Amino acid sequence: MIGVYLSGTGNTKHCVEKLVHLIDETAQCTPLEDSRIESLLEKEDTIVLGYPTQFSNAPFMVRDFINKNHSLWKGKKLFIVNTMGLFSGDGTGCTARLFKKHGAVILGGMQIKMPDSVCDSKLLKKSVEKNRQIIKLADKRIEKAAEQMKQGKYPQEGLSFIAHIMGLFGQRLWFYRKTTGYTDKLKISDSCIGCGLCSKNCPMNNIQMEGNRAIPGNRCTMCYRCISSCPQKAITLIGDTVHEQCRFEKYV
Numbered sequence: 001m002i003g004v005y006l007s008g009t010g011n012t013k014h015c016v017e018k019l020v021h022l023i024d025e026t027a028q029c030t031p032l033e034d035s036r037i038e039s040l041l042e043k044e045d046t047i048v049l050g051y052p053t054q055f056s057n058a059p060f061m062v063r064d065f066i067n068k069n070h071s072l073w074k075g076k077k078l079f080i081v082n083t084m085g086l087f088s089g090d091g092t093g094c095t096a097r098l099f100k101k102h103g104a105v106i107l108g109g110m111q112i113k114m115p116d117s118v119c120d121s122k123l124l125k126k127s128v129e130k131n132r133q134i135i136k137l138a139d140k141r142i143e144k145a146a147e148q149m150k151q152g153k154y155p156q157e158g159l160s161f162i163a164h165i166m167g168l169f170g171q172r173l174w175f176y177r178k179t180t181g182y183t184d185k186l187k188i189s190d191s192c193i194g195c196g197l198c199s200k201n202c203p204m205n206n207i208q209m210e211g212n213r214a215i216p217g218n219r220c221t222m223c224y225r226c227i228s229s230c231p232q233k234a235i236t237l238i239g240d241t242v243h244e245q246c247r248f249e250k251y252v
């Protein structure tokens, strides 16, 4: 078994690592941007894949990865972990359908509520205490699921026809244009001091340093990693002001 994930602010990384290590403490977990990823996946029979919900869809980088590596999935057993701030309908189903098309077997899926990673919109902010409670609840659900999975019983969250309809009409249709590709809408303000952190950590290699300035490209997968860790709060995407930056390690 191997755990792989895309995680902008650490929520999905935590959930995948916890679930996988409760089932098999020797199993490897690694991010999707790991340069060895294809060869690691080729060797494994069972894959736990995690990603955050974006507008009730999977991030474009994840869907792109699945399609580009279509020959990898035939006969593989997939368990899908989808983290979300509030609602994802069929957050797991979005990739389950793709995997099935490429010949994979879907063992099941979990949709786990975690702190909201969007930090440039006030609407979605919760207190640190509230986020701590959310993580405690998530951990309990993961522990229960791991026990079930060890006995061969897999949660089936987000995989039903009803979940599909909820995801589609609850959000995905209305935000369709935001999820059809990578975005060029990332903004970096003049308060950038050129520390290079965003450029170093971007899973898409989408930020280049030019002298003392970070310059965004047009292949952002909206993970919010750079936005949540810039010391100057100089980066925004959906909104124009960074409020409380969201990072998993702040809540534990």
Ligand SMILES: Cc1cc2nc3c(=O)[nH]c(=O)nc-3n(C[C@H](O)[C@H](O)[C@H](O)COP(=O)(O)O)c2cc1C
Binding pocket: 006, 007, 008, 009, 010, 011, 012, 013, 051, 052, 053, 054, 055, 056, 057, 083, 084, 085, 086, 087, 088, 114, 115, 116, 117, 118, 171, 222, 223, 224
């Ligand atoms: C661009 C974007 C869109 C999002 N859309 C949704 C959504 O539709 N529903 C939801 O419940 N959470 C949504 N979220 C919240 C994240 O899915 C959630 O915080 C997730 O746990 C972040 O995981 P990470 O820390 O591994 O990146 C969105 C986050 C981002 C950055």
Ligand code: SF4
Binding pocket: 188, 191, 192, 193, 194, 195, 196, 197, 198, 199, 213, 214, 229, 230, 231, 232, 233, 234, 235
């Ligand atoms: S993390 Fe912020 S301050 Fe550092 S280079 Fe990137 S935008 Fe500039």
Ligand code: SF4
Binding pocket: 008, 186, 201, 202, 203, 204, 205, 206, 207, 219, 220, 221, 222, 223, 224, 225, 226, 227
């Ligand atoms: S530019 Fe920022 S938000 Fe976009 S993919 Fe890179 S780290 Fe994530």
